[in-house]
Amino acid sequence: METLSLTVEIVAALLTASGIAYGLLALFGARAFEHDARAAAKLGAEGFAPGVSVLKPVKGVDSRMYAGFVSHCVQQYAGEFELLFGVSSLDDPAVAEIARLRIEYPQLNIRLVECPERLGSNGKVSNLAQMLPHARFEHIVVNDSDILVSPRYLSRVLTPFAQEKTGLVTVPYVGQAEGTLWSRLEALGISTDFMAGVLTARKLEGGIHFGLGSTLATTKTALAAIGGFEALVEQLADDYEMGVRLSRAGYRVELVHEVVATTVPAYTLRGFCEHQLRWSRSTRDSRRAGYIGLGVTYVLPWSLAAVLASGGSLWSFSLFSLALLVRVAVALTVGVGILRDGQVLRDLILLPLRDCFGLFFWAWSYASDVVVWRGEHFRLKRGRLERV
Template sequence: MREIPALETMEEGASLGENGAGELHLELWYLLTSAAALLLVCFYAVYMSVHLLALSYAWRWLHSKTAELTQQKLTGVEFAPGVSIIKPIIGCDPHLKTNLESFFQLKYPKYEILMCVAEMGEVPSLQVVHDLLSQYPHVPVRILQGEASIGVNPKINNMIAAYRAAQYNLIWISDISILTTPHTLSELVSHISPNHIALVHQLPFTTGVKSFADCLDKVYFGTQHSRVYLVANVLGQNCANGMSWLLKRSCLEEVGGLAAFSEYLAEDFFIGKALWSGGWRFVLSTLPAFQNPSHRSLTSYQSRIIRWGRLRATMMPWPGLVEPFTECFGLGLLGALCLHRLLHIHPLLFLLVHTSVWFTFDLVLLKLIENGPLPQLWQVGVAWCLRELWTFPLFMGGVWSREILWKGGRFRLKFGGKAVKLD
């Protein structure tokens, strides 16, 4: 019988040990990657359910009959609460008269309009206001010209005098580009009477489509933006946008008043945060806020998305890191890789199904918010594809710098949300 040398036996044992250790490492790697893939698939499933939550809320709440009922209840009623409407006006958009006139045509028994014209002198916007005063002499209007210098926020500098001079406790702050409907104010007021409600806000949306840039804006505000906005509202998160909101001045004064937020550019976020922390709650109006500028362009869209991205990156840096993976293609790629790892589903097949389902959900949500005919399907499809493909480059533009241009000024953002004016 042949004897095996001791050295040879030891080498074979070592080789077997190395193979065993290698197999153990592979098994451990397989388990870890499978567990990670499973967690990411759960994240995928949770975020896809956000679509369903937004759709159900939009279908149940937006454009309900509340506006008609409140109009019947409030019109001509002696005790309807008075409302001070603040319109900050910077520049003179060709649609300025149309947008402002819609506020002169409100079907509400007691309100005043405070026109905050930023520029001094006989500027074109002032002439527009005077023309409307001649046309609607029965509407109480006050004109306040010039800007204060209480902080870096140009919007607050523009309207702080009107805020202090407002006759009523209920204040409706509405941007220059907003086109309203006759019953909107009645609808807003109908939600704010409970003591714990400090603010009623509107879902930002857009008016009709005359150009591709109009369609892109409508697709953005009617899909990605509204989906997050609606779900945040359902989950009780601070999401109130300051384009158009009705608030109680008494509540705002308890958290420092309007001037206290002039050091922030995203004053609406921090006003909402302070009010929410103070124990008050918000209500989303059933009627969207319709932005109606005279001109939109791909450049203006790009500038706004990058500006908002930089604001979010400084206000909420950690949640901002996952933004690309809450978009169609980012989340789809994540889901495709993970399901291929777990179930060997072909990634391209999964991406095709995922994108089709996502687009369908977005199309239905857009229809619910529009509450009327949409642009042609091919226009919506092209705008939707461009928005989704543009998401990551715009995200990178948002995190690349902390400088923004807004309302004619250049600012540098600090982490935490405060800003410094650079010129």
């Protein structure tokens, strides 16, 4: 029994030390991103404002969706832009909201595209493939229906295309919690875990080589080089996969400092678990080698395990204090400093609980390949969705 306790103590201490090292890397990654963002802002791209088609696949209505629509209509953009909304059926409740938008902004080119075909398991990408032929412009911006953006969004997202071989531009995002504990935990995870991981990957890999669904800005030419949206209709992590394929095709992928917001639903515990597992299994399937190491990033549970295994020894409390310091530093630097997410300050006390859930879902993600998406069950196999 003593041998087992000592083994647990040593393993927990080593994993805690690894988690602290990861936290320091995340801080360096955040610093590098801020430095590069300031340098890019100074360079700018004066006079570059190509026409752009914004594609928004929609399904149903949520409480903040219309505000997101409006934020796209009040863009301070020097070039032309159009908004295309894609629905699988004209009976979708979102159709009425789009009609309302067209009435309130008659000066804008706002169009509704019916996408009746189901080209693959990923309904969103299936809609995008049917919307693309209706887009007037070479430059394309794709984001989800509830994304809320700033008035300078299009200007900042399109600027990198002034440079040759830019194939994809993506942006960081925050989650706007809908009030329940589970919603708040997911929003906290986005700002303090997920985005910290993105910035760390950017630092370690010498740039970003994947996309984030918050924004996928590209061109028709670049899309054609990877087979168009049709090549992604069976992919769960279509945003990630688009960036990977464009990077492999020789295009540059850029992460610009333009933070957008998405809605985090008022999850029940079951809904929270289903979404977190889908997210975890998608990441596991997309980045298999990197995902193995993700477990050490949840430093607070490991440091608590070291305290318990050592019987509350002085060194374990010192290690826990250091782990907590680094974890809070990452949360504040990324969540507040870069993302400007005030929810992080409000929910900072939930960090230990968030880390415990994160570690649990990381471990549970290896138990099965089944994910639940919009009430349907799929089996995930090498990024592809197969109906169960």
